[in-house]
Amino acid sequence: MTEQKIVCFTLDVEDGVSIAMRDIFGKNTEQTDRVVTYTKQIIELLGKHGVTGTFFVLGEVAKKFPDLLKAIAKADHEIGVHGYHHLQFFRMTPDEAFQELTSAKKLIEDLTGSEVAGHRAPAFSITPETEWGLDVIAKAGFIYDSSIMPVRGRRYGWPGFSKDITTIPTGYGNLIEVPMSVGSVFGKEMPVCGGGYLRLFPYRFTRRMIEQILQKRPAVVYMHPYELDTEPYPDYYFEELRKTDLLTQLRMRSMxxxxxxxxxxxxxxxTQSNFVPMIHLVNEYIAGVETEGSTV
Ligand SMILES: [Zn+2]
Structure with a gap:
């Protein structure tokens, strides 16, 4: 397998209702079983296409729905960590982040019986301001991270960061970073391979962007289970939404x-790409670097 024309499908396994409740309204509520419903739909669809991907699972989801974790593993998808409580790195101290990562990693490893290699930060929150997070991720025992969006974004992004897989030396050994894919739209770099971009733009736009990225390197696509959720959210969500300002209401409804x-x-x-779990790209990268005579 060469690295050309390869796409990684990644899913951040979290519940949209409880994350909105906490991040937007400041209320702690439990993960709802919607995360199970929609993650299972995605497992089924990937299975139909014979595709295996990488599922970055939130500790809170693994704790409440261990059978879902087992279903992901049973379908041969790679399992990574997406934090325990979905706290962005800028909301934590390094000690808190270490606790967050190690508790989620241990829980997931205990439930699946397999070691976890990969990590993705909530909301791509590894930025120049939270660069210390890379040390914490390596210290927690991860082989690779996939949290950096190499663009200047409103809420996230690391402008100028490499778009290729990169070795990052840390105080706890080397960490491999698999940056998120960005495409060039009218000369401006944008995170075109997932989330709102996949939802808002016609598929042919996403396809064109993926082909553009594949000219140079593998593409990383990302999604969340709640993006398939078209059922009305629970009443308690709308009660909180009504208390917010009009702009917040419009922003939430736009989702x-x-x-x-x-x-x-x-x-x-x-249907239209060759997919591999992210760990395959990382292993190929390590093998390539070793062949060149350097160490990873
Ligand atoms: Zn997330």
Whole structure:
């Protein structure tokens, strides 16, 4: 297998209701079983296409829904960690982040009986301001991280960071970073391979962007289970939403635009590329670096 024309499908396994409740409204609520429903739909769709991907699972999800974790493992997907409580790195001290990562890693490893190699930070929150997080991720025992969006974003991003897989020396040994894919739209770099971009734009736009990225390197696609969720959220969510300002209400409601289109876009995407779990890219990268005579 060469690295050309390869796509990694990645899923951040978290519940949209409880994360919105905490991050937008400041209320702690439990993960709802919607995360199970929609993650299972994605497992089924990937299975239909014979695709294996990488599922970055939140500790809170693994704790409440251990059977879901087992279903992901049973379908041969790679399992990584997406934090325990979905705390962005800028909301934690290094000690808190270490605790967050090691507790989620241990829980997931105990439940699956397999070692976890990869980590993705909530909301791509490894940025120049939270560079210390890379040390924490290496210290927690991860081989690789996939949290850096090499663009200047409103809430995240590390402008100028490499777009290729990179070795990062840390105080706890080397960490391999698999940066998120960015595409060039009218000369501006954007995180075109997932989330709102996949939802809002026609599939042919996403396809064109992926082909553009594949000219140079493998592409990393990312999604969340809640992007398939078209059922109304629970009443307690709307009670909180009504208390917010109009701009927040509009922003939250905009997250429903085109959700109904995601499933068929994903179906098309899975038909048209060669997919591997992220650990395969990392292993190939390590083998390549070793061949060149350096050490990883
Ligand atoms: Zn997340």
């Amino acid at each position: 429903w635009i085109n959700r109904k289109t995601i499933f068929s876009k994903l179906d098309d995407l899975l």
